[in-house]
Amino acid sequence: MNGWPWVDEALSLVAPERCLWCGTFEADVGSCAGCRAELPWNETACRSCAQPLPAAATCPRCLIRPPAFDVAWCPFRREEPVRSGIAALKYRAQFRQVRTLGHLMGQQLRSRAAPLPELLLPVPLSRRRLLRRGFNQAQELARAVSRETGVAIDAHAARMVRVPVDQIGQSAEQRRRNLRGAFAVDRDLRGRHVALIDDVMTTGATLDALARAARAAGATRIEAWALARSP
Numbered sequence: 001m002n003g004w005p006w007v008d009e010a011l012s013l014v015a016p017e018r019c020l021w022c023g024t025f026e027a028d029v030g031s032c033a034g035c036r037a038e039l040p041w042n043e044t045a046c047r048s049c050a051q052p053l054p055a056a057a058t059c060p061r062c063l064i065r066p067p068a069f070d071v072a073w074c075p076f077r078r079e080e081p082v083r084s085g086i087a088a089l090k091y092r093a094q095f096r097q098v099r100t101l102g103h104l105m106g107q108q109l110r111s112r113a114a115p116l117p118e119l120l121l122p123v124p125l126s127r128r129r130l131l132r133r134g135f136n137q138a139q140e141l142a143r144a145v146s147r148e149t150g151v152a153i154d155a156h157a158a159r160m161v162r163v164p165v166d167q168i169g170q171s172a173e174q175r176r177r178n179l180r181g182a183f184a185v186d187r188d189l190r191g192r193h194v195a196l197i198d199d200v201m202t203t204g205a206t207l208d209a210l211a212r213a214a215r216a217a218g219a220t221r222i223e224a225w226a227l228a229r230s231p
Contacts, residue, residue: 049204051231187217
């Protein structure tokens with residue numbers, strides 16, 4: 001379904017809830033139990049960067065070069081139908097995708113043993129990309145997660161101060177160099193526990209760069225969250 005978030009919310013009040021994937025009416029916030037069970041859950045992953053692994057551990061790359069954030073968490077692997085859902089949100093403004101997937105992400109966060117952070121900081125877009133797209137997908141995801149968890153959002157704390165070159169095809173090290181100094185955080189985060197949130201974590205370079213800015217602003221514990229993690 002295309003449209004802005006308030007349109008999808010209004011329609012959900014007057015129309016029966018259907019599962020986003022199979023169309024059944026037996027749905028809870030856009031997903032049925034059967035389809036939820038078949039989603040690509042990221043159940044075992046690196047404790048530092050959330051990269052999918054055969055068993056929960058710390059991956060070799062993080063052992064050699066730990067990220068700037070303290071821990072990463074991604075509920076899904078970047079596989080179908082989550083991959084298509086993220087693309088539908090970013091490129092076709094299908095906000096029902098983020099409503100359903102963000103709800104599931106928030107449910108998983110509430111069930112974790114770890115304490116929730118005090119604040120969500122969405123990864124900012126460049127001004128040009130924001131104007132072209134009309135919305136920030138990380139901010140829309142943060143809103144869905146905030147509704148489920150009650151964690152407050154500061155959508156204007158972080159900003160992009162330098163637009164990096166296109167990262168498609170770059171290695172993890174090239175991405176890190178490309179994003180160095182790309183973000184600034186304008187809030188006083190001294191003593192705060194924060195979570196940075198994005199739609200996809202590929203190498204972790206974007207969240208790592210934003211974590212460095214949040215650390216410079218005084219954050220004492222930084223989590224990196226994304227809806228989906230690339231292998």
